[in-house]
Amino acid sequence: MTQRFVRYVVAPMAGLSLVAVPGVAQASGGKGGGKHVEGSGKGDMKDGVIRAETRVTTSGNGTNSKGKTGTLTAGDHNWTPPACWYEPAFSPKEIEAQVKAWRGLDLPFLSGIGDFVGDVLDSRYKDGKPYKDYNLDKQGKGMFWAAVKNPNRPDDPAANACNKQPFWVDEGEDSGEPLAVSPQVLAEYAYDELEIPSTKVTLAPEGETKVNLPTWAWLDKARFKKLSVTASLPDTNLSATTTATPESLRIEPGTKDAETYPAGGVCKIGKDGRIGEPYAKGNAKKTPPCGVKYLRSSGDGSYDLKATITWKVSWTSTTDPGEHSMPDGEFGADQNVVVKEIQSINR
Secondary structure, three states: OOOHHHHHHHHHHOOOOOOOOOOOOOOOEEEOOOOOOOOOOOOOOOOOOOOOOOEEEEOOOOOOOOOOOOOOEEOOOOOOOOEEEEEEEEEEHHHHHHHHHOOOEEEEEEHHHHHHHHHHHHHHHEEOOOOHHHHHHHHEEEEEEEHHHHHOOOOOOHHHHHOOOOEEEEEEEOOOOOOOOOHHHHHHHHHHHOOOOOOOEEEEEOOOOOOOOEEEEEEEOOOOOOOOEEOOOOOOOEEEEEEEEEEEEEEEEEOOOEEEEEOEEEEOOOOOEEEEEEOOOOOOOOOOOOEEEEEEOOOOOEEEEEEEEEEEEEOOOOOOOOOOEHHHHHEEEEEEEEEEEOOOOOO
């Protein structure tokens, strides 16, 4: 029975997961080191590959806002956070437990599938090709590293690029795997975890504006400040902090019959951390530093004004000195703006 053949057999079982198998996992092993701890022992095998659930944790999801939040979209459309990677996942005892769990599985429409898959896995992890007796003699001296999918991108086709079966890495050794978890992988995962506040701008006049009347726009300074998320692999020295800093606001009026302030519609963040300036009584004849002027009524409807914040993103790590740049991120929101003609009265 070949590994290729088991893939064809397991593929129809796409909705089936091999779930929690209790055991003791050595969460260290391989580059990063760390002390031995108990692990989850969870994994699945939907396409013939045993995968694990990531143990990466995050903290410091920047915003404390009770309003709506979202995630960044990279300005570089050729770049996305990683869809998958490999990380230390199973101890020898857990790999043995995984195989035993499969042997106990039997389905009416696939009779004997448990033993079949068990035989295939035993040929790899028990019978010396390439491992013998699940590496039980190395318990506590390393880990089987397994593929994990980014929880934020489980359906991304790129997640299937991590298609190796769990492989052994001795304690303190480099895995030698290009897709192995690293500070950069953690930083890019944290990019996905940043909670960006909604970019709904405050407008004056509020609710309804008039044709040819400059409308002021600004954002709450208290909500739009530097945000950061730290992603860590527990019980190792691997961690990275990704930081996003608001840089500018881009206003798109929702119609060509409009002018923006400044021209081009990009409002830079001020030295005080504010984007735009709140309207103050007596400023009606002044040009707003950030805003829009509509040249035509929206009729019985409204215009969809879109406000997009560009965030400058970088990351740091305790194991990789210096600050490293990442693609700028964007997050925007639409809001309705009603524009009416100014009514004049002839006497």
